Amino acid sequence: xxxxxxxxxxxxxxxxxxxxxxxxxxxxxxxxxxxxxxxxxxxxxxxxxxxxxxxxxxxxxxxxxxxxxxxxxxxxxxxxxxxxxxxxxxxxxxxxxxxxxxxxxxxxxxxxxxxxxxxxxxxxxxxxxxxxxxxxxxxxxxxxxxxxxxxxxxxxxxxxxxxxxxxxxxxxxxxxxxxxxxxxxxxxxxxxxxxxxxxxxxxxxxxxxxxxxxxxxxxxxxxxxxxxxxxxxxxxxxxxxxxxxxxxxxxxxxxxxxxxxxxxxxxxxxxxxxxxxxxxxxxxxxxxxxxxxxxxxxxxxxxxxxxxxxxxxxxxxxxxxxxxxxxxxxxxxxxxxxxxxxxxxxxxxxxxxxxxxxxxxxx
Ligand code: GLA
Numbered sequence: 001x002x003x004x005x006x007x008x009x010x011x012x013x014x015x016x017x018x019x020x021x022x023x024x025x026x027x028x029x030x031x032x033x034x035x036x037x038x039x040x041x042x043x044x045x046x047x048x049x050x051x052x053x054x055x056x057x058x059x060x061x062x063x064x065x066x067x068x069x070x071x072x073x074x075x076x077x078x079x080x081x082x083x084x085x086x087x088x089x090x091x092x093x094x095x096x097x098x099x100x101x102x103x104x105x106x107x108x109x110x111x112x113x114x115x116x117x118x119x120x121x122x123x124x125x126x127x128x129x130x131x132x133x134x135x136x137x138x139x140x141x142x143x144x145x146x147x148x149x150x151x152x153x154x155x156x157x158x159x160x161x162x163x164x165x166x167x168x169x170x171x172x173x174x175x176x177x178x179x180x181x182x183x184x185x186x187x188x189x190x191x192x193x194x195x196x197x198x199x200x201x202x203x204x205x206x207x208x209x210x211x212x213x214x215x216x217x218x219x220x221x222x223x224x225x226x227x228x229x230x231x232x233x234x235x236x237x238x239x240x241x242x243x244x245x246x247x248x249x250x251x252x253x254x255x256x257x258x259x260x261x262x263x264x265x266x267x268x269x270x271x272x273x274x275x276x277x278x279x280x281x282x283x284x285x286x287x288x289x290x291x292x293x294x295x296x297x298x299x300x301x302x303x304x305x306x307x308x309x310x311x312x313x314x315x316x317x318x319x320x321x322x323x324x325x326x327x328x329x330x331x332x333x334x335x336x337x338x339x340x341x342x343x344x345x346x347x348x349x350x351x352x353x354x355x356x357x358x359x360x361x362x363x
Contacts, residue, residue, distance in 0.1 A: 002037045002122045006115035006358035008100035009107045009156035010188055010320050011311045012165055012261075013276050014254035016284060018150025020209050021171035021220035022251040025178070025258055026156035027164065027186065028355040033098035033111040037119040043091035047075050050097040060089040065144035071096075074109050077140035078116045085136065087124045094119070101348075103194040105312020109145070110153035113137035114358045122360050130357060131173055134158035148203050160357040167258040171222055180354060181264040185325040187332075189298065190348040191290045192341025193316030202313055205243060205284065212236055212244035221247040246283035250276060269322055270307030274299055277309035286314025294319045294339055294347070301334035302327060 007028035014024030047056040049071055056072045058064075063079045066072050075094070082089050094116070100108040114137045121128055128136075134154040141149050151170055159175055160166045167176040180186075209221055215236045216224050221244055229244055236244070253272045260268035277295045281287040287295075291310040298308035298321045306323035323331055332349055339347050 001362070002039075002119050002360065003362040004035045004037075004115045004118035004122065004358065004360050005032050006111040006118065006157045007032045007160070007355045008111050009153060009160065010186065010318070010352065011105075011152065011156070012186070012320060012322070013250075013257045013273055013309065014152070014168075015250060015276065015280055015311070015314070016205060016209070016286070017247055017250050017254065018152035018168070018170040019148070019206055020213070020247045020251075021222035022247060023167065023169060023254040023258075024152045025165050025167045025254055025261075026152060026160065027166065027180070027352070028156065028160035028357055029106060029188070029352045030350070030355055031099040031101070031106065032355070033096065033100060033108065033115045035112075035115040035119045036095045037092060037123055039090040039092040039123045041090040041092075045079065045089075045091050045094060047072070047094045047096065050095055060091060069144070071109075071112070073144035074112050074140065075116060077144035078113050078120070078137065080143060081136050081140045082117065082120055082124075087121065087126060089120050090123055092123070101190065103317070104190055105195060105314075105317030106188070107153040107157060107312075109141060110137060111157045111358075113140050114154055114157040118358055118360055122363055130159040131155065131175075133358070148206055156357075158358050160354065162356040163354055165258075165261060165354065167254070171220070176258065178258055178262050180261065181266075183325045184264075184266065185323050185328045186352045186354075187298075187321045187323065187328065188311075188350050188352060189294055189319050189321070189335055189339070190341070191288075191294050191316055191319060192343060192345060192347060193288055193290050195313060195316050201286075201315060205286070208240045208243040209247060212240040215240070216244070222251060224248055242283040242285075246279045249279055249283075253279075266305040266322065266324065270302065270305060273307035273309045273320075273322065280310055280314065284314070286310070288316050290342060291316060291319055294335070297335060297338045298331065301331045
């Protein structure tokens with residue numbers, strides 16, 4: 001029996017920058033996915049999703065996408081990509097279980113893909129680097145499920161380190177581990193607005209960014225600056241122009257936030273996170289009134305030493321905030337007093353310690 005795990009992730013800053021070849025800075029969270037695998041060469045693969053009480057059965061050698069297959073296509077996609085990479089995937093029994101809430105922007109799907117790849121590679125007796133596993137998992141998500149995602153989520157789940165945030169250069173794949181200050185607390189508040197049916201919006205944003213890069217005349221928005229953007233004001237449609245302005249400013253904010261965090265400067269980090277939220281709201285168009293309210297409430301309760309922003313793909317999900325550890329109780333009270341989910345419930349709040357990236361836990 002092989003057991004593997006991969007954490008979920010929260011993106012501290014750097015949103016919708018990954019597929020523009022830019023920068024992002026996530027950290028791993030305590031919630032995770034676990035995969036157990038009992039190989040049985042010659043048998044089919046039987047996959048049991050314990051939390052959903054659902055299963056799937058297929059022959060790895062002839063794996064194909066399942067129309068409307070949901071979570072099954074993440075599993076099938078990983079198996080397909082491993083086989084394409086020449087890895088012998090045996091049959092057997094896979095059991096999946098996890099604690100990452102789905103549809104909240106905390107990467108339950110990337111975590112599943114990365115944990116699964118670890119388990120199947122271990123069964124095949126091959127060792128891959130964390131980055132290679134992450135890139136395979138990204139291809140798997142783009143393949144059968146059909147989301148044209150970037151590489152942020154999978155790299156975060158695969159390559160983070162306990163106690164650290166991870167600055168990712170999504171083009172060069174250079175990784176910088178940033179030790180978090182001891183008295184910093186990272187809080188995640190669920191807005192209760194589930195992201196749903198937004199893959200179309202995601203792909204639209206990506207197309208708008210590509211349109212902007214083409215008109216500016218750069219390979220990706222990573223290569224553009226404010227001057228270039230000003231130069232295409234009359235030639236680029238207004239929507240794509242604002243999308244590009246978000247990406248260009250968000251890349252700068254992410255690099256600045258990495259320096260600020262490394263220096264323990266919570267005032268600068270907080271300001272950059274607040275600016276990131278505003279840019280997501282006004283230029284990128286991916287926040288919703290409940291996450292705007294929640295971010296505002298958190299900012300007010302936190303004061304100058306820290307800040308909040310919607311995190312993840314957008315259109316709801318979670319808000320992430322950083323603050324001094326000593327402020328957590330008062331901020332939690334303020335959120336509980338001032339925010340209700342669309343269903344009228346108290347929001348789920350967690351305070352996170354950066355976890356380790358994925359790995360094998362038993363074999
Ligand atoms: C989703 C995608 C990532 C990234 C974020 C936005 O989580 O899977 O690749 O684009 O949205 O930053």
